Amino acid sequence: MPLKQKEAKELDSFKEYDQTSCPICGKPLIGDQDKGELICSSCGLVVEGYNECKGPEWKAIDMREKEKRVRVGAPQTFLLHDLGLSTEIGPENKDFHGKPLSSYMNMSIKSMKKWQNRIRTVSSEERNLAVVLSKINEVSDALKLPKIVTETAAHNYRIFAKKGLAKSKSIIGMAGASIYLACRKFEIGRSLKEIAKLMNVDKKIVAKYYRFMIKENGKEHVPPTSIGRYVSKLVNVMKIDPRVERLALYIMSKTLCSKTFEGKAPSGLAAAFVYISSVLLGERTPQREIAEAAEVTEVTVRNRSREILDNFLIRQRLKVLPKGYEIKSNYTV
DNA sequence: ATGGTTTTTACTGCGTC
DNA sequence: GACGCGGTAAAAACCAT
16 A cells, blocks of 8 residues: 555544645645644654644534533643643733722732642642643653644553552653653654653663553554654655655565564664665765664664665666666665 | 573774765 | 774673563
8 A cells, every 4th residue: 555545544533734735845744624733744743733722622423412512611631630621810910801900809819829729739649640741741842743642642641640550650751651652653753762862761661661551551552663654754854855765665665574674673674774765866875874863873774774685686676666766876786 | 580682882994085 | 094884793782481
């Protein structure tokens, strides 16, 4: 199945925007129209959550249901410890008509605010939750994840906290694992390494908790890491010719069925596909740079590259390539 | 704990600009 | 000589049992 079709199928709950395109690779963006999320259909990266989610968090099938469910206020979110359902007292000291409050009212409101803040986070668990969720939010932001993914991460954490499974564990570690799990569910190419680094935690801990989560939550299907997403991401962050990406994905699709690559790190494989393609197209991106961007060593890039070349008679099979893809390198395999 | 597999670290030699 | 590349041995990390 062509990649694009496959992705479209994977993200079937999304609708495609027709007028927007990814600023980096120029490919169409997939987005959730209600929530204003934009994901590049090619690299799988989120371009930006460009506006605030204003719609309700529920869906109504018919009008009767809609009437039944209608209410005011911001949508529910997993990212706030109270699901965003508590009352907030606004910061500006103005009344209903926009006039400034009298000094007496002002004092009164101030004291109400104080108490409101005190009672909003009551138990230690709730306070904990608030801290973790804000951390998840922060890191997801740095990773440029779509809101759906961030929400899923928050949701993951909630599930585990509720079951009491987060006790006596590193809270940040659990948060990291939740984010990683969410990324895996949505097939977004973010490595454990990246997440751990951003959160300033040991990768091992995040990995451990991630495995724990999978074990505890075995029913849910988590797709295997998509090497193609890593390839796209690499090409995009390194700003290499997009043709390299296409070739890399092509070689990948032809090669990956081989059992040689079972158990190999996806980031290393992705790096090798990109490296080989860049060489074939005469781009010559240094191994060092690709290795650095993929967060693997040059040795790994070399080893994977050699294996790929051993398993794939490049010259023979690349005859079927589309126009414009001449092989410029002297690979003699 | 253990043993098998993969990745990293560190180092060497070769060719090219 | 600096750089990119290919290779190797040994250490470290990883994972299933």
